[in-house]
Amino acid sequence: MTNIQLLLALLAVGLVIGTVVALLQVYAGHFLGVPAFIYEWVFRGIPALVLLFLFYFGPLQFGVSIPPFIAATLALGFRSSAYQSQIFRGAIQAIPHGQMMAARSMGMSRVRAIVSIILPQAFRLSLPAWSNEFSSVVKDTTLAYAVGLNEILRHARFITERYYNLAMLAYLTVALIFLVLTYSGNWSLGWLEKRLRIPGLEMAGVSGRGRNLSK
Amino acid sequence: MNLLKVENIHKRYGKEEVLKGVSFELQRGETKVVIGPSGTGKSTLLRCINRLSLPDKGQVWLEGEEITHSKSNINQLRAKIGFVFQDFNLFSHLTALKNVNIAPMKVKGMKKEEATKLAMEELERVGLGDKADAYPAQLSGGQQQRVSIARALAMSPKLILFDEPTSALDPELIGEVLEVMINLAKDGMTMLVVSHEMGFARSVADEVIFMEHGVIVEQGPPQQLFSNPKHRRTGEFLHKITELYGETS
Numbered sequence: 001m002t003n004i005q006l007l008l009a010l011l012a013v014g015l016v017i018g019t020v021v022a023l024l025q026v027y028a029g030h031f032l033g034v035p036a037f038i039y040e041w042v043f044r045g046i047p048a049l050v051l052l053f054l055f056y057f058g059p060l061q062f063g064v065s066i067p068p069f070i071a072a073t074l075a076l077g078f079r080s081s082a083y084q085s086q087i088f089r090g091a092i093q094a095i096p097h098g099q100m101m102a103a104r105s106m107g108m109s110r111v112r113a114i115v116s117i118i119l120p121q122a123f124r125l126s127l128p129a130w131s132n133e134f135s136s137v138v139k140d141t142t143l144a145y146a147v148g149l150n151e152i153l154r155h156a157r158f159i160t161e162r163y164y165n166l167a168m169l170a171y172l173t174v175a176l177i178f179l180v181l182t183y184s185g186n187w188s189l190g191w192l193e194k195r196l197r198i199p200g201l202e203m204a205g206v207s208g209r210g211r212n213l214s215k
Numbered sequence: 216m217n218l219l220k221v222e223n224i225h226k227r228y229g230k231e232e233v234l235k236g237v238s239f240e241l242q243r244g245e246t247k248v249v250i251g252p253s254g255t256g257k258s259t260l261l262r263c264i265n266r267l268s269l270p271d272k273g274q275v276w277l278e279g280e281e282i283t284h285s286k287s288n289i290n291q292l293r294a295k296i297g298f299v300f301q302d303f304n305l306f307s308h309l310t311a312l313k314n315v316n317i318a319p320m321k322v323k324g325m326k327k328e329e330a331t332k333l334a335m336e337e338l339e340r341v342g343l344g345d346k347a348d349a350y351p352a353q354l355s356g357g358q359q360q361r362v363s364i365a366r367a368l369a370m371s372p373k374l375i376l377f378d379e380p381t382s383a384l385d386p387e388l389i390g391e392v393l394e395v396m397i398n399l400a401k402d403g404m405t406m407l408v409v410s411h412e413m414g415f416a417r418s419v420a421d422e423v424i425f426m427e428h429g430v431i432v433e434q435g436p437p438q439q440l441f442s443n444p445k446h447r448r449t450g451e452f453l454h455k456i457t458e459l460y461g462e463t464s
Contacts, residue, residue, distance in 0.1 A: 067325035101267055102363075106318040106370060107294030116321055121308045199309050201351025 002151040003141040006072060010137050018084030023114065025085065027091050034083075043082035044184075048143055051075040054145040072144035080137050087133060091125035092118060095135030124196050131189040135182050142174075151178060216279060218405055219242045219374055224263050224273035226256070233259045235429040236273070241374065245426060246406045249438075250417040251426035252452060258301075260426070261376045263295045264407070277373065294322050302383050303359040305351040311338060311362045312347040314368045322370070330369075337365040340462040341395050348422035357388030359394055370395030370397075375399070376410040413456060427451045 024036035043051070066074075095118055103113035142153045151154035156170040219241040221418055226234040233256040233292055241247060246328060249257050262268040264275050266282055266289055274280040279300070282292050305314050314335035319325040338344050341361040367375050380396070381389040393415050400419045410416065417425050417437045424434040425446070433446045444450045 073250035091252065096304075098300060098302060099306060102298070102300060102306070103294055105265060105267060105296075105298035106366070107290045107292075107322040108318065110288055115315065117306055121306075125306065199350045200354075201307065201350070211428055 001151060002069075003138075006069065006076075006141045006144060006151065007138055007162045008072040009069075009182075010077045010080050010141070011134070012136065013073060014080030014084045017078065017081035019088055020079060021085035022088035022092055025089050025116070027110070035203075036057070039086050040082045043078045044086075046079075047078060048079055048140055049146060051090070051181050052147050053078055068144060068149040070164070071147055072141075072149055076137070076140050076143065080133065080140070083133050084130065087129045088122060090129070091122040094125055095121050097162055124193075124198065127189060127193040127196070131186050131193075134185050134189060138181050138185060139178060143180075216431060217241060218245075218278060219407070220274075220276040221260075221264060221265070221275045222276075224260065225271045226257075226263055226268060229273055230291065232272070232328060233340065234263065237262075237425060237426070237429070237431055238273075244403045245404055245421045246331070246400045246404075246408065246419050247422045247424055248420040249407065249409045249426055250411065250413075250416065250452070250456075251432075255269050255426045256429045258378050261298070261378050261407065261409060264376060265293050265298060267298075267314055290322070292372055294318070295373045297364075297370060297372035299338045299360070299363055299375060299377045299380050300368055301379040303351070303356070304365045305359055305363055305366070307351050309341060310348050310350055311354065313364075314351070314362055315366045318366065321375045334365070334369055337368045338362070341365045342391070353386060356384045357391045360384065364392075364395055364399075364430055370404050374405040374407065377392065377406060377410065379409050379411070381410065381412060409457060411460065413441070413453075413460065425452065427452070 021036045021040055022033045025040070027034065046054075052072060052075045055067060055075040056066060057125055059066050091175045099121070100110075100113055103117045104110070108116065141151060144151050145153045146159070148154075152174055157169045160167045217240040221240070222238045224234050224237045225232065237256075237260055239247070242406060244331065249349055250258070251257055259268060263270040263273075263364060264282070267274075270283060273283065275291060280292065281287055282289070292367055306317070309317065309414045312334050314328040314338055314430060316325075316327075319328060319330040319333060321456065335344065335347060338347055343358060343365065344355075346354060346362070349358075351362070354362065358446055364375075364380075377396070381392050384392065390413070396406070396408070396415065397419055404413050408415075408420075423437045423440045424439065425432045425444075425448075429447055433444060436443075439451065441453060444453065
């Protein structure tokens with residue numbers, strides 16, 4: 001299903017770029033830090049639909065035809081990466097400074113310390129907020145309808161154009177599919193959160209979703 | 216040749232000059248204890264030695280290699296210097312065992328089986344062989360500090376710096392950490408210890424350094440410094456510490 005393919009592409013783009021932007025914002029000097037802040041500001045500040053049109057119809061004006069799937073992946077992926085970067089930045093900054101210091105004191109390079117010590121902890125801390133972003137991204141995939149991607153909303157639209165009396169049924173089906181998608185996604189993330197929880201650090205009464213269901 | 220040579224270290228934070236020219240040497244197998252009122256730059260001094268803080272002026276040499284040189288291979292040098300923090304700083308997402316074997320693997324490139332075997336040995340050395348699979352949050356402060364000592368030992372350091380290793384511990388947990396440190400000193404480990412544990416200083420230190428206001432006021436063997444300090448300030452400080460923590464013996 002196109003929406004799931006797009007979802008996976010968006011999450012991949014968002015995760016990779018989001019992590020890099022967060023790391024630049026926290027650790028880099030002005031030379032790379034400032035561009036990272038500008039990137040985040042731009043892609044968080046422009047409406048998703050406007051970004052989509054910019055990436056798809058913008059180049060089209062100059063005869064450059066970007067496939068809708070690619071245009072959507074870039075526009076919505078960059079947008080999600082900007083949001084994700086702030087989730088990761090918050091998590092990275094929540095990690096006590098002593099963790100980095102201890103890693104450096106043993107001879108780890110900064111990059112090594114980030115990869116082995118900081119990020120594994122930051123990703124754990126990010127999971128609850130990240131599952132929120134996941135829900136947004138799932139739903140954002142239907143926006144690609146606007147640039148002609150053959151995704152699920154477009155299929156529903158095709159059907160209703162031919163069979164007007166099926167409109168309610170068609171759109172309810174689409175709605176149901178998204179409910180199932182967000183639910184199963186969030187359930188999996190809750191399960192993952194529980195799996196990755198650090199023993200001894202759990203807080204009583206606070207639990208990831210899916211706690212009881214996964215048993 | 217001395218193992219560590221510290222010469223004329225200056226460090227300023229903003230307006231305040233925390234270190235105003237500190238020099239001393241450390242021989243192989245020697246234990247020195249640094250004492251002094253809080254805010255006199257003892258911790259900063261330790262951090263300047265492995266360049267966690269960059270000194271403004273002055274040099275540090277480890278086995279003749281200048282740590283403070285801008286072109287020194289700092290990661291390689293730091294790998295030879297263990298650092299034990301006041302608040303442990305164990306990696307909270309890793310078990311005790313993985314806290315200990317990670318640096319041998321990631322810094323020295325040791326094979327996993329070999330590093331794990333080594334880590335097990337070091338954990339047993341600090342009496343925590345049975346806690347290998349526990350996470351830091353599941354351990355008491357004393358146990359965490361012992362794991363962090365094992366973590367330092369796993370790198371086979373030339374020298375270990377201790378930054379107030381028992382200050383964050385409940386009184387009843389201090390003993391187990393000091394015991395590990397006493398055994399290390401007996402085994403010939405070179406140690407530089409910032410601490411207020413006068414009993415430890417008296418029984419283990421080859422020399423005690425008294426620092427105040429960013430300078431070394433006085434240094435000498437513990438017996439001499441404790442019972443017969445040359446400087447008025449040393450005497451006053453020792454008097455105050457004795458009042459707070461009890462006898463220095």
